[in-house]
Amino acid sequence: MANNLKDNEFDVIIVGGGITGAGTARDCSLRGLRVLLIERNDIADGATGRNHGLLHSGARYAVKDSESATECIKENMILRNIARNCVEDTQGLFITLPEDAETGFGLDYQKKFIDACIAAGISAKAIDPKDAIRMEPSVNPTLIGAVQVPDGSVDPFRLCSANVLDAKLHGAKVITYTEVTEFVKEDNTIKGVKVHNKKTGEDAVYYAPVTVNAAGIWGHSIAEMAGVHVGMYPAKGALLVFGHRVNNVVINRCRKSADGDILVPGDTVTVIGTTSTKVPFEECDNMSVTREEVELLLREGCALCPSLANTRILRAYAGVRPLVASDDDPTGRSISRGIVCLDHETRDGIKGFITITGGKLMTYRLMAEWATDAVCRKLAVAEQCKTAVTPLPGSEPKDQYSEVKIPQFAGANLGMKASIGRQGSMVRKIDFTNAEDRELVCECEQVTVGEIRYAVNELGVTSLRDLRRRTRVGMGTCQGAFCIGKAAAALAAALGKPEMADQLAADYLNERWKGMSAVGWGDTLREMEYLQRVYKSSNESK
Numbered sequence: 001m002a003n004n005l006k007d008n009e010f011d012v013i014i015v016g017g018g019i020t021g022a023g024t025a026r027d028c029s030l031r032g033l034r035v036l037l038i039e040r041n042d043i044a045d046g047a048t049g050r051n052h053g054l055l056h057s058g059a060r061y062a063v064k065d066s067e068s069a070t071e072c073i074k075e076n077m078i079l080r081n082i083a084r085n086c087v088e089d090t091q092g093l094f095i096t097l098p099e100d101a102e103t104g105f106g107l108d109y110q111k112k113f114i115d116a117c118i119a120a121g122i123s124a125k126a127i128d129p130k131d132a133i134r135m136e137p138s139v140n141p142t143l144i145g146a147v148q149v150p151d152g153s154v155d156p157f158r159l160c161s162a163n164v165l166d167a168k169l170h171g172a173k174v175i176t177y178t179e180v181t182e183f184v185k186e187d188n189t190i191k192g193v194k195v196h197n198k199k200t201g202e203d204a205v206y207y208a209p210v211t212v213n214a215a216g217i218w219g220h221s222i223a224e225m226a227g228v229h230v231g232m233y234p235a236k237g238a239l240l241v242f243g244h245r246v247n248n249v250v251i252n253r254c255r256k257s258a259d260g261d262i263l264v265p266g267d268t269v270t271v272i273g274t275t276s277t278k279v280p281f282e283e284c285d286n287m288s289v290t291r292e293e294v295e296l297l298l299r300e301g302c303a304l305c306p307s308l309a310n311t312r313i314l315r316a317y318a319g320v321r322p323l324v325a326s327d328d329d330p331t332g333r334s335i336s337r338g339i340v341c342l343d344h345e346t347r348d349g350i351k352g353f354i355t356i357t358g359g360k361l362m363t364y365r366l367m368a369e370w371a372t373d374a375v376c377r378k379l380a381v382a383e384q385c386k387t388a389v390t391p392l393p394g395s396e397p398k399d400q401y402s403e404v405k406i407p408q409f410a411g412a413n414l415g416m417k418a419s420i421g422r423q424g425s426m427v428r429k430i431d432f433t434n435a436e437d438r439e440l441v442c443e444c445e446q447v448t449v450g451e452i453r454y455a456v457n458e459l460g461v462t463s464l465r466d467l468r469r470r471t472r473v474g475m476g477t478c479q480g481a482f483c484i485g486k487a488a489a490a491l492a493a494a495l496g497k498p499e500m501a502d503q504l505a506a507d508y509l510n511e512r513w514k515g516m517s518a519v520g521w522g523d524t525l526r527e528m529e530y531l532q533r534v535y536k537s538s539n540e541s542k
């Protein structure tokens with residue numbers, strides 16, 4: 001918008017590279033603003049990379065929070081169009097078990113649930129339990145009722161990355177591993193931010209007439225830094241990842257929201273979640289999953305799908321929901337998942353500062369639209385939002401990548417097909433012309449050397465953890481045991497720093513270990529021992 005800006009001057013600065021910040025950066029740049037997005041770690045490192053990946057139909061909220069339910073179903077339909085390569089139409093079942101009838105959530109509740117869904121615009125229909133078993137053979141066969149809804153699954157990493165990529169393609173500057181440490185504040189106006197680059201150790205200052213706080217649960221401290229208070233409620237949720245895709249349809253429990261009542265299939269695995277516990281703000285940076293949480297999730301998961309009892313658990317992880325506090329609910333479950341967009345000029349007398357928070361992954365696009373509308377009002381920009389109808393990079397119609405020829409030998413064929421699934425139409429940017437580029441690095445997830453090069457060149461990857469978020473490398477059944485050395489070497493080569501390979505592998509394994517230690521028994525323990533052996537022997541052989 002503004003002309004003649006210096007290199008460190010922008011129309012808008014966005015703090016936080018989760019889905020909310022990424023979506024806001026995209027919307028602002030599509031409306032012609034000069035955007036700076038700042039993330040202290042990698043993108044999708046906060047709650048965005050630590051959730052179920054459920055593409056909510058809204059049914060879960062229909063009885064208690066019809067506004068959130070309506071927002072969900074509208075955004076569900078939009079995401080199916082604009083983010084084709086990030087979402088999967090799995091459909092969802094809300095099941096009633098015999099024990100639910102004993103706690104007041106029997107078939108009478110099912111009727112109330114269906115009525116609330118229909119009122120919110122969600123197509124929900126009761127189906128015969130036998131049909132539910134045919135639709136999803138892994139579901140608990142003792143079910144006495146089932147409702148089919150348009151749930152799906154969404155890859156949060158891919159969605160976040162596609163928003164960041166589009167923002168960049170429209171001129172945004174994106175800096176990661178850089179923390180906002182202070183605001184440049186004059187009288188009652190926020191004029192910019194001071195930042196610290198965690199990799200280079202350098203400090204810098206950036207200026208803009210508007211700054212958006214999209215820092216999720218950390219938005220609480222960002223607001224304090226700017227001199228305003230946003231009452232937030234840090235609600236931790238724990239989840240478990242199972243070793244293969246146990247179900248193809250999302251399975252939910254048809255009752256008041258409770259622990260461990262959603263089972264979501266995503267890519268090659270299945271995720272069960274979640275719990276809800278208030279945690280101190282100081283703990284949000286260091287979430288770990290307790291033994292009790294694992295046992296609870298496993299018990300409730302088996303009620304949805306009994307075969308989970310004999311399925312290997314790959315890992316456990318936890319995230320913190322950025323909920324805006326409205327009462328003293330000890331679990332945070334009754335707090336609305338509604339969107340909160342605050343203009344701190346009208347609310348607190350602080351000019352040039354907006355907070356966007358609350359909501360869900362599911363409603364990020366709408367959150368970004370609200371935040372960008374608020375930015376545009378401040379900058380007197382009349383451009384309208386286009387994100388509901390403009391496909392994200394990778395999600396353009398298939399004919400845009402039909403020119404990519406898939407060769408007929410098995411390895412390359414699978415790798416290219418997997419790349420198309422992940423990167424959608426952006427696959428045209430991946431080089432498959434020579435044998436080295438077609439070589440498979442991660443067999444579980446079918447990631448090739450070419451896709452790794454693409455992730456480095458176009459998606460801002462600097463470590464194996466970043467690479468995992470863009471390509472799923474090491475996220476499958478072997479958890480990196482077979483591919484970590486190869487992946488580290490391919491990444492180091494793509495970064496032009498082959499000497500970094502060992503360090504990249506060590507950093508990755510340290511981080512993966514955290515998620516495995518909470519579930520270290522049986523097959524998972526055997527896999528951990530094996531992983532340790534592979535790692536040690538590859539180091540000893542050097």
Ligand SMILES: Cc1cc2nc3c(=O)[nH]c(=O)nc-3n(C[C@H](O)[C@H](O)[C@H](O)COP(=O)(O)OP(=O)(O)OC[C@H]3O[C@@H](n4cnc5c(N)ncnc54)[C@H](O)[C@@H]3O)c2cc1C
Nearest residue numbers: 016018019020040046047048051052054180216237361362
């Ligand atoms: C357990 C769990 C399960 C969930 N399941 C679902 C689901 O299935 N479907 C759904 O729709 N939603 C789900 N959600 C909700 C969803 O994950 C969140 O609402 C959403 O990801 C929030 O995104 P965000 O960008 O606002 O916050 P975040 O993703 O947390 O991003 C905030 C970012 O700000 C950065 N940051 C913080 N401080 C600074 C600073 N000083 N400088 C620079 N950057 C900073 C952080 O590093 C972080 O990356 C779930 C949440 C949890 C916790």
